[in-house]
Amino acid sequence: MSGRTLYDKLIDAHVVRKLDDDGLVLLYVDRTVLNEYTSPQAFAGLRAAGRKVWNPSAALMVVDHVNPTAAHRTREMPDAEAARQVDYFADNARDFGIEYFDILDPRQGIEHVVAPEQGLVMPGMVIAAGDSHTTAYGAFGALGYGIGTSDIEHYLATSTVRYRRLKTMRINVTGRPPLGVAPKDVVMEIIRRIGADGATGYAVEFAGPAVREMSVEGRIVMSIMVVEAGARGVVIAPDQKVLNYLRARPRVPKGEMWDRAAKAWLQLRSDPDAGFDREMTIDAGDVAPLVTWGTSPDQAIAVTDRVPDPDSSANADRKTAAMRALAYMDLTPGMPIQSVPIDFAFIGSCTNSRIEDLRDAAHVFRGRHVATGVRAIVVPGSTQVRAQAEAEGIAQILIDAGVEWRQSGCSMCLAMNDDILAPGQRSASSTNRNFEGRQGPGARTHLMSPAMVAAAAVTGRITDVRDLIGGDWP
Amino acid sequence: MTPFDRVSGAAAPMTTPNIDTDVIMPKMFLKGVDRSGLGDGAFNLLRFIDGKPNPDFVLNQGGYRDACFLVVGPNFGCGSSREHAVWGLQQLGIRALIGTTFAGIFNDNCANNGLLTISLDAATVGTLAAIVASPASNRLTVDLAQQTIRIDGGGTIPFAIEPARKEAFITGRDAISSTLAFADDIRAFEARHRADNPWF
Helix, strand or coil: CCCCCHHHHHHHCCEEEECCCCCEEEEECCEEEECCCCCHHHHHHHHHHCCCCCCHHHEEEECCCCCCCCCCCCCCCCCHHHHHHHHHHHHHHHHHCCEEECCCCCCCECHHHHHHHCCCCCCCCEEEECCHHHHHHHHHCCEEEECCHHHHHHHHHHCEEEEECCEEEEEEEECCCCCCCCHHHHHHHHHHHHCCCCCCCEEEEEECHHHHHCCHHHHHHHHHHHHHHCCCCEECCCCHHHHHHHHCCCCCCCHHHHHHHHHHHCCCCCCCCCCCCEEEEEEHHHCCCEEECCCCCCCEEECCCECCCHHHCCCHHHHHHHHHHHHHHCCCCCCEHHHCECCEEEECCCCCCCHHHHHHHHHHHCCCCCCCCCEEEECCCEHHHHHHHHHHCHHHHHHHCCCEECCCCCHHHCCCCCCCCCCCCEEEECCCCCCCCCCCCCCEEEECCHHHHHHHHHHCECCCHHHCCCCCCC | CCCCCEEEEEEEEECCCCCEHHHHCCHHHCCCCCCCCHHHHCCHHHHEECCEECCCCHHHCCCCCCCCEEEECCCECECCCCCHHHHHHHHCCCCEEEECCECHHHHHHHHHHCCEEEECCHHHHHHHHHHHCCHHHCEEEEECCCCEEEECCCCEEECCCCHHHHHHHHHCCCHHHHHHCCHHHHHHHHHHHHHHCCCC
16 A cells, blocks of 8 residues: 555545545644735624634634834724725734734734744644645645635634645755755746746755755745645645744744654654655756746746747647736846846745745845935845844844835735735745736736845846855855 | 526636636735726736736636636646636636535635636546637536536537526525524523533
């Protein structure tokens, strides 16, 4: 009998009952995090049906999408619609008895930064939440995945979701990333190879020596971003690094309970003879810093490359899509991507707003200045990240370089607050999505790593970060 | 959710790959606390230019204005989890989407709201898209019980659907009520699970 994958073990441990013979199960979910914009209609549904929340202590409510990031913010929302969403969110927290971090709470921030930071994500958990990037938690050996509002309501009412078992894909990462190549580049390379729907219908397990070498924060970047290839769940076997990350967090078990938990967590891994439906290997040593040229995250090239010619695409639909993308992005086939000037630089979002990301950016910004005509903002992922960056002196390096140092939130990742690009503006962005209109109607987004964004900010054009850094990369 | 049995109407081609939920429902329409106004939001930046209908957008063109089906490209609905995208398509009158692959969360959101997604192989979707590219031949009947798409001018395409999903679409049942019928199973599971993982 062949062994089981880590994904299968997590699912098997959470099946309340089978619902059909085709892989549909009632799956127990250990935790959720709620935000203000995907949850209102779920709570309205509960209210209309007179239902309660099955287990209020398993949920956390965090405002992250609509909150302003101005340096001196108050509880007042400048936007009336955002204010109504946040008020309703607070009402729901109170009425249903759920813990709520409001925007001035020192533990506040982007949900995928806050939950691990508080120790609310533990190996072996299943976590479903109303945001596609919930796969972040795979970095801890938890199965995280995004759900819509109807499933949020279902979860709140029952602590379960109706779930169809996925196929499994193992992505082995070998080799050592060259200087200046970040986990963001590695995962962008994977997306560009397998395509924007290359992992649709799959749960992805990241494995291999390069993943083991990667920090927990780097693994979070990979787990979040592979959603852009359609992955509906990510797992990485937990190791000592994960335990070291979690040990001091407020919500993890202490004392003898910690010892028992840690022992169980280190057992969580795929059996050596487990079979995967699909497997691929990528050598991190072959990866270069990447930049997107189009409007889908798989439309990426090495920073040293030229903008591709749509005629090189064999598939007619993809050719049309590439032509449309180039028109939207106002780029010409054959132009070096490094010749493209930028108006805006954004470092932030659930993908790249953690302390390591800010350290990378500061390494590039140190002793340099944002180019004339470029506006650069850094939005830390949480109030705690912000405080840590200030304590480490990172904030001062950014401020000295002419960067705006903001309060935490999702901000310009999707521009639901007042941080938004004007039509035609071009941004170097550490986010995860370059869709048409994502950072503002008509705005143009180039995805890249935080260090690459910093490099573009100081030169005023898309730039190979390796030309700016020496051999002292941290 | 609205039950789905047999629906007849016009189909519109929309075959660009990777049409994401930001395009289907732009961020400006996400600040409500209910589901109102999302019909205006659906494809808003494509449908309107300076507040006037964009003549280049397919759903603004004769023969497609009342479309209730879209024939779509691969990976339709990728990106953000926002269910507003599905509510908006429904408020626009869309009852079914026919394509090769649909993004996972979007596909679940469709199922939870009674918006049928039909997955076919790329060649069949291409053929169907070519047929409905002419408003003269874009009337279809989707029969869920029979699992067929009938083209008015002739021809029938069969499709597959998991039995549990099909039943949910036809009955339009409330998933939460169905699950709460298993409340005792959930409580029993919870007791075992907490004993196994006391640190959660």
